[in-house]
Amino acid sequence: MGLPVSVHVRGPHADSTGVGDAVAAVFAELRMIDALFSPYRPDSRVSALNRGERVTGPLVETVLELCEQARDRTGGYFDAYLRRAASRPAFDPSGLVKGWAVERAAAHLRGIDHYVSAGGDLVTRGSWRIGVEDPAQPDRLLTVLEVTDHAVATSGGAHRGAHILDPHTGAPARGLRSVTVTGPSLTWADVYATAAVARGPEAVRWLDGLPGYEALLVRDDGTLLATPGWPAAG
């Protein structure tokens, strides 16, 4: 995906050299991960894996392991292996790597009040007010939530038709326009949001059972479902 990433810091030292160095380290980390995992770069490890080459290295192994975990934790509704009839499954971990990369990179901002936003998915330190876009009407915010030291991820098919496939059927997911998940880890908030869209409206019960995570679901008819602990801002 074309992914704009922005870093926002605040506080009395926001203009300091130390903060500037930390922000530079965030982007260096993101570029490094992009080089390893972009499926759109022929020289990436992911492209090598898809050519059937043997690939090793701690980061690659971590991502492969996380993709396995994601499939297990979501009952198969998140799957990095795209199966197409009559061809080898294509491995595309982008849906997991994005959140994981941002979470990893933001660790360089330890001790600094910040948020890092990657195309509408974000990690925070400190307390921030976050608008959730209305998937049916992007000129409107659906709601505002307030989070402290938490991640927020939104998945859905707004503006571009159904783009999340149900891995069990290979057909486009139906029933939900978008799902926003907040919790301690962006890696998992993003995976859960994507899996919930694939699963449909009944995913709200599954989401409610995930310790530490809360979710807001927008159905195709515009009605909202939320887990009981959803942190709506006052």
Added chain:
Amino acid sequence: MWLVATVAVVVLLFSYRTSTMGPAGPASAAEGGTAEGGTAPGIVSGSPGAAADPPGSGAGDTAPPTAPGTPGNTAKAGTDLVVNGTVVQTRWGPVQVQVHIISGRITDVTALQVPNGNRRDIEINSFAVPHLRSEVLTAQSADIDVVSGATVTSEGYLGSLQAALDSAHFKG
């Protein structure tokens, strides 16, 4: 009193290679935008302190915007600014916006460049771009710090807006 400063920079990651992106391809992924085929990013009018020179102005339009984490000049109250965002590559092609900031508030956002390579792009953008224009303005009035959403075109759009704000070192 709580001092607030926002430093923000934009890079592009995981760039799509699509048939609509033309011969230039996915503007070499990282870094917030070689202004391939676009208008040079940066401040085009106004005087936010010393940053009057648009980064990337002049021949070639290839200079990236300010280096990540370079804190600097801020848009002062009473300053009118017109800022071009960097070109952001989206799934459907490049997006670039221009932002007008008057007295520290966003007053207008217009698209300088939207993808229109094929029918599908046109359908998407005739829906998305006019609406997104007001989204940016609404988001400001809602007193929020950031928007969480799931759309590729608005990612590009907001990313470019963000880049515009970065160029101005705008403090919200």
